[in-house]
Amino acid sequence: MKKNLLYISILIGLAISCDDVYEQPPQAFLEIALENVDSLDNSTPKVSAYGIGMEDSIWLYQQTTDLFLLPLSLEETTSFVILLDSIADTLRITHETELVFESAETGFYNEFKILDVDHSYNRIDDYAVTDSLVTKTWHENIKLYINSLPDSIN
Amino acid sequence: MKILSFTLILSLIALISFGQERELKLKPKRKDNFIHMDGLRVGMDLSRSLQHFWNKGNRYGTEFSIDMELIPNLYPTLETGWEKLRLTQDYLDYSSSGSYTKIGFDYNILVAENRQDMDMVYVGLRYGFTLANQQVKSFYVPNYWGDFSGSFDKQNYSAQWTEIVFGMKGEVLKNFFIGWSIRGKLKLGQKDFDLPHVYFNPGFGPAEKKFNFDFSYSVYYNFPFNFRK
Numbered sequence: 001m002k003k004n005l006l007y008i009s010i011l012i013g014l015a016i017s018c019d020d021v022y023e024q025p026p027q028a029f030l031e032i033a034l035e036n037v038d039s040l041d042n043s044t045p046k047v048s049a050y051g052i053g054m055e056d057s058i059w060l061y062q063q064t065t066d067l068f069l070l071p072l073s074l075e076e077t078t079s080f081v082i083l084l085d086s087i088a089d090t091l092r093i094t095h096e097t098e099l100v101f102e103s104a105e106t107g108f109y110n111e112f113k114i115l116d117v118d119h120s121y122n123r124i125d126d127y128a129v130t131d132s133l134v135t136k137t138w139h140e141n142i143k144l145y146i147n148s149l150p151d152s153i154n
Numbered sequence: 155m156k157i158l159s160f161t162l163i164l165s166l167i168a169l170i171s172f173g174q175e176r177e178l179k180l181k182p183k184r185k186d187n188f189i190h191m192d193g194l195r196v197g198m199d200l201s202r203s204l205q206h207f208w209n210k211g212n213r214y215g216t217e218f219s220i221d222m223e224l225i226p227n228l229y230p231t232l233e234t235g236w237e238k239l240r241l242t243q244d245y246l247d248y249s250s251s252g253s254y255t256k257i258g259f260d261y262n263i264l265v266a267e268n269r270q271d272m273d274m275v276y277v278g279l280r281y282g283f284t285l286a287n288q289q290v291k292s293f294y295v296p297n298y299w300g301d302f303s304g305s306f307d308k309q310n311y312s313a314q315w316t317e318i319v320f321g322m323k324g325e326v327l328k329n330f331f332i333g334w335s336i337r338g339k340l341k342l343g344q345k346d347f348d349l350p351h352v353y354f355n356p357g358f359g360p361a362e363k364k365f366n367f368d369f370s371y372s373v374y375y376n377f378p379f380n381f382r383k
């Protein structure tokens with residue numbers, strides 16, 4: 001009798017089911033940090049950004065921040081217009097793209113390696129690549145050194 | 155006082171050790187040194203077709219086993235089967251399937267009450283290997299610049315592992331048995347790919363893990379011919 005109860009309890013355990021829940025695949029974003037060239041200037045700009053050719057799809061709109069993420073394309077170069085307090089600059093990143101298999105439960109995603117950076121000089125003064133690998137673990141990749149706003153705008 | 159306590163503790167340890175030694179010496183040798191089960195036992199693992207209840211995705215399969223008591227309490231065992239896993243979600247349609255075989259033995263640790271007692275509690279070892287293939291029928295990567303999709307053709311691979319088994323088999327009707335086992339599986343080798351990595355090994359489980367737990371629930375029938383005659 002005890003043996004039968006044991007077998008029945010095991011069968012009941014087998015019958016317990018649960019629904020499958022899948023996560024979205026991770027995404028690798030380019031992380032950009034802003035730093036004022038003038039060390040006395042502690043202001044944080046309002047940042048907007050959209051991809052060149054993607055004007056009808058604003059990625060970032062009027063966010064007051066000194067750290068933001070940008071998505072890279074699967075082409076060799078990714079170009080963004082970045083507005084810092086409404087002063088527009090273009091930022092062009094040349095990169096390699098690699099397809100990565102996360103798992104069969106989440107799927108694939110792309111990682112990138114920055115090869116070169118080019119920009120206009122309206123508000124951006126200079127840049128530094130702090131880490132060329134753009135991975136699913138978001139971390140600072142590029143530091144943009146920005147000039148202070150002209151007094152006429154301030 | 156300290157010396158007295160120390161002496162008492164030492165005496166206690168010595169006494170316990172002596173007691174254990176005596177217990178070991180007094181442990182009787184098993185007296186069921188005879189063949190319990192004539193014939194060949196054929197089994198089917200019912201849990202393989204129900205695996206989607208406790209695994210992600212649609213995982214199912216079939217497994218059959220053969221064992222016989224070659225020498226008293228030692229049962230050489232062959233288990234062979236087929237498994238498939240399919241994971242279909244918004245970003246990926248993945249499938250893997252293949253056949254596997256496990257060979258090894260079980261040792262019965264349950265002392266029989268009489269010559270007709272064929273119930274067993276056992277520990278066992280297995281060596282398993284699989285020949286399988288996987289395919290990504292479609293995948294989809296969302297991106298601001300435009301979504302990306304693709305697929306991968308079938309990829310053939312193999313893997314091998316070893317298993318430690320603990321289980322029970324009980325005779326519920328004349329020559330009919332029901333049994334369960336829990337299994338620890340340690341991966342020994344794996345053919346893998348850069349893209350996509352092998353995700354599932356039939357018979358073993360998730361390929362990304364070096365060690366997997368599993369269990370089985372089987373029914374058996376013993377064909378009671380005496381092959382020793």
